[in-house]
Amino acid sequence: MLEVRGIATFYGAIQALHGVDLDVAKGEIVTLIGANGAGKSTLLMTICGSPRARSGSVKLEGRDITALPTHEIVRLGVAQVPEGRRIFPRMTVFENLQMGATLVDPTHFQRDLDRVFAMFPRLAERREQRGGTLSGGEQQMLAIGRALMSRPRLLLLDEPSLGLAPLIVRQIFEAIRRIAREEGVTIFLVEQNAFHALRLADRGYVLVNGRVLMNGTGKELLANPEVRAAYLEGGHA
Amino acid sequence: MHARLPRMLKDSAITALVAAALGIFIVGFRTYDVGKGLTFDYQFVDLGIAVVTIFFGRLGLLLAASGLRWPAFLLGTVLGAIGASPLKLPSTFLHWFVVFAGVFIILRTIWPFIDEAAAKSQRSAAGASLKQAGAKWFGAALLLIAVVLPLTPFADQQTMDLAVLILTYVMLGWGLNIVVGLAGLLDLGYVAFYAVGAYSYALLSTQYGLGFWTVLPLAGMMAATFGLVLGFPVLRLRGDYLAIVTMGFGEIIRLVLLNWVDLTNGPAGIGSIPGPTLFGAVFAENAPAGRQTFAEMMGVPFNSNQRLIFLYYIILVLALVTNFFTQRVRRLPVGRAWEALREDETACKALGINPTNTKLTAFAVGAMFAGFAGSFFAAKQRFISPESFTFIESAIILAIVVLGGMGSQIGVVLAAVLLIGMPEWFRDLGAYRMVVFGLAMVLIMVFRPRGLVSHREPSLRLHPVHRRGSA
Numbered sequence: 001m002l003e004v005r006g007i008a009t010f011y012g013a014i015q016a017l018h019g020v021d022l023d024v025a026k027g028e029i030v031t032l033i034g035a036n037g038a039g040k041s042t043l044l045m046t047i048c049g050s051p052r053a054r055s056g057s058v059k060l061e062g063r064d065i066t067a068l069p070t071h072e073i074v075r076l077g078v079a080q081v082p083e084g085r086r087i088f089p090r091m092t093v094f095e096n097l098q099m100g101a102t103l104v105d106p107t108h109f110q111r112d113l114d115r116v117f118a119m120f121p122r123l124a125e126r127r128e129q130r131g132g133t134l135s136g137g138e139q140q141m142l143a144i145g146r147a148l149m150s151r152p153r154l155l156l157l158d159e160p161s162l163g164l165a166p167l168i169v170r171q172i173f174e175a176i177r178r179i180a181r182e183e184g185v186t187i188f189l190v191e192q193n194a195f196h197a198l199r200l201a202d203r204g205y206v207l208v209n210g211r212v213l214m215n216g217t218g219k220e221l222l223a224n225p226e227v228r229a230a231y232l233e234g235g236h237a
Numbered sequence: 238m239h240a241r242l243p244r245m246l247k248d249s250a251i252t253a254l255v256a257a258a259l260g261i262f263i264v265g266f267r268t269y270d271v272g273k274g275l276t277f278d279y280q281f282v283d284l285g286i287a288v289v290t291i292f293f294g295r296l297g298l299l300l301a302a303s304g305l306r307w308p309a310f311l312l313g314t315v316l317g318a319i320g321a322s323p324l325k326l327p328s329t330f331l332h333w334f335v336v337f338a339g340v341f342i343i344l345r346t347i348w349p350f351i352d353e354a355a356a357k358s359q360r361s362a363a364g365a366s367l368k369q370a371g372a373k374w375f376g377a378a379l380l381l382i383a384v385v386l387p388l389t390p391f392a393d394q395q396t397m398d399l400a401v402l403i404l405t406y407v408m409l410g411w412g413l414n415i416v417v418g419l420a421g422l423l424d425l426g427y428v429a430f431y432a433v434g435a436y437s438y439a440l441l442s443t444q445y446g447l448g449f450w451t452v453l454p455l456a457g458m459m460a461a462t463f464g465l466v467l468g469f470p471v472l473r474l475r476g477d478y479l480a481i482v483t484m485g486f487g488e489i490i491r492l493v494l495l496n497w498v499d500l501t502n503g504p505a506g507i508g509s510i511p512g513p514t515l516f517g518a519v520f521a522e523n524a525p526a527g528r529q530t531f532a533e534m535m536g537v538p539f540n541s542n543q544r545l546i547f548l549y550y551i552i553l554v555l556a557l558v559t560n561f562f563t564q565r566v567r568r569l570p571v572g573r574a575w576e577a578l579r580e581d582e583t584a585c586k587a588l589g590i591n592p593t594n595t596k597l598t599a600f601a602v603g604a605m606f607a608g609f610a611g612s613f614f615a616a617k618q619r620f621i622s623p624e625s626f627t628f629i630e631s632a633i634i635l636a637i638v639v640l641g642g643m644g645s646q647i648g649v650v651l652a653a654v655l656l657i658g659m660p661e662w663f664r665d666l667g668a669y670r671m672v673v674f675g676l677a678m679v680l681i682m683v684f685r686p687r688g689l690v691s692h693r694e695p696s697l698r699l700h701p702v703h704r705r706g707s708a
Contacts, residue, residue: 069586070587071586082584086583094695
């Protein structure tokens with residue numbers, strides 16, 4: 001579904017990605033793990049067209065989207081849960097979800113809304129509340145719900161566990177699993193929380209200093225001593 | 238607490254000293270024009286009174302700040318009483334000055350209580366819904382007053398003139414609210430579109446004999462086109478940078494109007510612009526050939542107020558159209574996209590909103606309403622020149638939007654009444670009225686930093702009013 005080939009991305013003179021190759025097949029959950037500053041978010045943003053890759057290509061279902069602006073890429077069925085959630089703080093939960101459905105035929109709205117509320121009952125309780133007054137976990141649910149409202153075929157998530165309590169992290173990951181398994185949405189997940197991400201994912205990539213160091217199934221990577229040493233030991237057991 | 242008193246006295250003394258040093262040339266001397274030149278006179282009594290007032294004013298604030306409310310309150314009352322007393326101070330302004338100092342200290346002492354009460358009412362759900370209902374009724378009452386005002390005995394020429402002026406700014410404020418309040422684009426050159434609308438009508442009517450109602454939509458379209466032209470190059474900019482560029486654009490338009498003498502008649506302006514007509518009837522004592530006057534059409538005696546009342550209703554309707562449009566468009570995808578763009582541009586892109594087009598429509602729509610208001614202005618004044626479209630106009634319109642509370646429609650009305658009305662009401666204060674005006678603005682920003690009406694009404698609800706349970 002998503003085919004990334006030899007992507008190189010620069011911030012001014014600094015090269016953040018050095019020829020990254022990556023594939024996500026339809027219906028898969030693929031995760032990208034790595035340390036701070038490895039280029040995880042840059043890769044996700046490059047897939048979305050901002051910043052643009054200086055060389056290499058990004059293909060979505062065979063179509064080259066490397067040079068498309070972000071909002072055009074979204075129109076092709078790619079939804080993004082940006083880093084730091086980026087919900088609209090002064091708008092209510094309901095309005096936030098409505099914004100997610102901007103591109104969708106309004107006849108789907110009610111059904112999609114019910115689906116999101118079924119997945120995150122907390123959002124249903126707080127539908128009239130302003131986004132900025134929600135807790136961090138609720139904001140993350142809202143950001144995911146908002147992305148789902150655009151009826152994506154591919155969902156990109158950037159560190160959904162960032163700054164959340166362990167219990168909430170588990171809920172969020174459970175929701176992501178359901179989105180993939182029950183709704184059939186393909187998922188590309190960027191995470192620092194390697195343990196949860198690899199347990200959830202079908203396959204994973206490890207990014208170090210802008211290069212893919214290794215890849216394999218979630219189980220393989222979880223068992224890999226190098227991965228354990230770098231990302232798991234001392235963290236979760 | 239007493240231990241702090243010497244320090245407070247010292248602080249107050251320093252403040253008074255600084256005031257004295259600053260005021261010695263501003264207040265202490267006064268120049269007179271005597272026949273062949275200037276001479277000056279000393280006004281050290283005035284200066285002394287001012288400095289003493291400042292000393293006690295500072296002391297009062299310090300007392301209030303350190304929790305000594307009662308002494309501060311007493312001091313404020315004494316100051317206020319002295320200012321208001323028939324005691325002979327050298328000038329009226331000093332009376333005002335002393336009264337103001339007293340009132341300010343009193344306000345400062347009781348402010349914590351008001352603040353707490355306000356916060357309490359905001360916290361309770363009942364308070365919030367009461368506020369919503371209150372705003373609704375308040376809006377309805379304002380509208381009713383606006384509609385019947387010309388029919389009341391108060392509607393003399395002076396009042397109607399002021400009312401037309403205020404409504405013009407209400408309309409401009411509502412128009413700019415789309416750009417600044419909803420879309421969050423800081424536009425300091427809004428007056429440019431107002432000028433485009435005004436000159437569109439002035440030129441099309443004097444050169445081609447087109448009527449007001451024909452030109453009105455054209456002027457709106459012209460201004461919207463200019464909005465697109467401005468919007469296109471500046472889309473990449475945000476915040477401060479956008480503000481500077483729009484400010485430059487406003488000045489460019491004014492300079493073009495000033496220097497393109499062949500088209501605009503330059504600084505001399507365009508005169509004898511025809512006023513608006515009602516079903517072809519003109520508002521004048523004698524109709525030009527082939528026309529009839531409003532008085533003839535209605536079979537009533539001519540009265541110069543008729544024209545003013547007619548203008549009043551035109552601008553009222555235009556302003557209401559602007560308001561209605563904004564209220565509707567907020568519920569449409571494009572309006573919601575404007576608000577979302579104000580909140581977070583990156584998130585908007587991630588949701589498939591094209592930020593370029595969204596900003597452009599906001600600019601163009603805002604400009605269109607300025608164009609309507611501009612052509613109304615030209616038709617009302619019957620004479621326009623570049624002088625009417627200086628930067629200060631943009632600043633006033635922006636001040637109305639900010640003071641009213643970004644994005645709040647009713648706030649714009651309140652702020653326009655205050656900002657346009659206040660300088661008129663304070664005319665008695667003579668040269669000091671701008672000082673009072675400035676003070677009032679500072680006070681509003683101190684006590685209501687997010688504008689008079691900072692509450693944002695959700696543009697849509699799932700159920701009419703969803704009451705949250707005790708959860």
